[in-house]
Amino acid sequence: MKTNLLNYDLSGLTAYFAQMSEKPFRAKQVMRWMHLGGAGDFDEMTDLAKSLRTKLQAEAQISVPALMAEQKSVDGTHKWLLDVGTGNGVETVFIPENSRGTLCISSQIGCALECLFCSTGRQGFNRNLSTAEIIGQLWWANKALGVTPKNERVISNVVMMGMGEPLANFDNVVTALSIMLDDHGYGLSRRRVTVSTSGMVPQMDRLKEVMPVALAVSLHASNDKVRDQIVPLNKKYPLKELMAACQRYLVKAPRDFITFEYVMLNRVNDEPAHARELIELVKDVPCKFNLIPFNPFPNSGFERSDHERIRVFRDILQEAGMIVTVRKTRGDDIDAACGQLAGKVQDKTQRQHKWQLLHKDES
Numbered sequence: 001m002k003t004n005l006l007n008y009d010l011s012g013l014t015a016y017f018a019q020m021s022e023k024p025f026r027a028k029q030v031m032r033w034m035h036l037g038g039a040g041d042f043d044e045m046t047d048l049a050k051s052l053r054t055k056l057q058a059e060a061q062i063s064v065p066a067l068m069a070e071q072k073s074v075d076g077t078h079k080w081l082l083d084v085g086t087g088n089g090v091e092t093v094f095i096p097e098n099s100r101g102t103l104c105i106s107s108q109i110g111c112a113l114e115c116l117f118c119s120t121g122r123q124g125f126n127r128n129l130s131t132a133e134i135i136g137q138l139w140w141a142n143k144a145l146g147v148t149p150k151n152e153r154v155i156s157n158v159v160m161m162g163m164g165e166p167l168a169n170f171d172n173v174v175t176a177l178s179i180m181l182d183d184h185g186y187g188l189s190r191r192r193v194t195v196s197t198s199g200m201v202p203q204m205d206r207l208k209e210v211m212p213v214a215l216a217v218s219l220h221a222s223n224d225k226v227r228d229q230i231v232p233l234n235k236k237y238p239l240k241e242l243m244a245a246c247q248r249y250l251v252k253a254p255r256d257f258i259t260f261e262y263v264m265l266n267r268v269n270d271e272p273a274h275a276r277e278l279i280e281l282v283k284d285v286p287c288k289f290n291l292i293p294f295n296p297f298p299n300s301g302f303e304r305s306d307h308e309r310i311r312v313f314r315d316i317l318q319e320a321g322m323i324v325t326v327r328k329t330r331g332d333d334i335d336a337a338c339g340q341l342a343g344k345v346q347d348k349t350q351r352q353h354k355w356q357l358l359h360k361d362e363s
Contacts (some may be wrong), residue, residue, distance in 0.1 A: 108164025
C-alpha cells in the first residue's frame with residue numbers, strides 16, 4: 001500500500017525522505033506543494049527532480065477524502081460530506097463572516113461521548129479519523145473555496161468543533177494541528193486554531209505541553225448534577241477537576257482566556273440560578289462565554305431556550321463582568337449548525353438502534 005504523505009507533519013515528512021536518502025529540504029518542498037499549493041499529484045511539483053517524482057508516484061500518494069455531497073445555506077454557510085470509507089462520511093462546515101472565514105473540522109466518525117443534546121453523539125461512533133482525513137478537510141475546503149480578490153486564503157480560522165471529541169483522537173489531531181501551524185503548511189497562528197473538548201482532563205494537560213492552541217470547553221452546565229446528566233464525561237472528570245485543568249492550560253495558552261461553550265436548553269440549564277452558579281464556578285478562570293441556542297433534532301428530548309430566557313441569562317453574566325456572546329444560528333437550514341453535524345456513521349456502538357427502539361412510538 002502506498003504511503004499517504006498527508007499523514008505527516010514536517011518532522012514526519014523529514015524522516016520519510018531521510019529513509020529515501022533524500023535531504024531534509026525535500027520535505028519542506030513537498031509540504032509546501034501539498035498544503036500551500038494544494039497539489040494532489042507529484043507531477044505538479046515541478047521543482048522536484050523527475051527521478052524523485054517518479055519514485056514518489058510509485059511509493060507514495062496524496063489522498064484526501066472524496067466529496068459525497070455539498071450544501072450551501074442561504075446565509076453563505078457551506079457544508080461538505082466527505083467520504084472516509086466503508087460507508088462512512090464526515091461533515092465539514094465553512095462559516096463566512098465579515099472579518100474572518102472559519103472552518104469547522106471533524107476529528108472522528110461519530111462520537112463516543114453521548115452528550116444528550118448532540119445530534120452527532122446520537123449517531124454513535126465508528127472510529128478515529130487519520131491525520132490525512134483530518135487535514136484533508138482543510139486541504140479540500142481550501143481548494144473548493146479558492147482565494148480572495150487580494151489572493152488571500154478564504155479560511156482564516158480553524159475550529160476542531162465538528163464530529164467527534166478531538167482529544168479522544170489525540171495523536172492524529174496533534175499532528176494535524178502541527179501541519180496547520182507550520183509555515184510550510186497552512187501558516188495559521190495558534191490564536192486562530194481552536195480545539196474544543198468536553199473536558200478530557202489528562203489530554204488537556206498533554207495538549208498544553210505539546211501543542212497549546214486556543215481552547216474551548218463544552219461546559220453546558222453550572223453544577224455536577226445537571227452536567228452528569230447531559231455530558232456523561234463529567235462523571236469521570238467533574239467540574240472542580242475541569243476548572244483546575246483550565247487554569248493549568250492558561251499557563252501556556254496563546255490566548256489569556258478559555259472559551260466556555262454553553263448550549264441553552266429550555267428549563268434544563270438556563271435558569272437565573274444557573275447563571276449565578278456559573279459566576280461562582282469560573283471565578284478563578286479567565287474566560288468568556290459563548291451561549292448557543294439549542295438546535296433541535298428529532299427525538300432530542302430538549303427544547304431551545306427562548307430569546308427572553310437567553311437574554312436574562314446573558315445579562316446576569318455580563319453584570320458580573322463576564323464577556324458573553326450569543327452565537328448566531330448559522331446554517332440550520334442545511335443542518336450545519338452547532339450540534340447538528342451527523343454525517344454518515346456506520347455505528348459500532350448500536351446507539352442509533354437503541355434510540356430508535358426507545359422512541360419508536362414517537363415516530
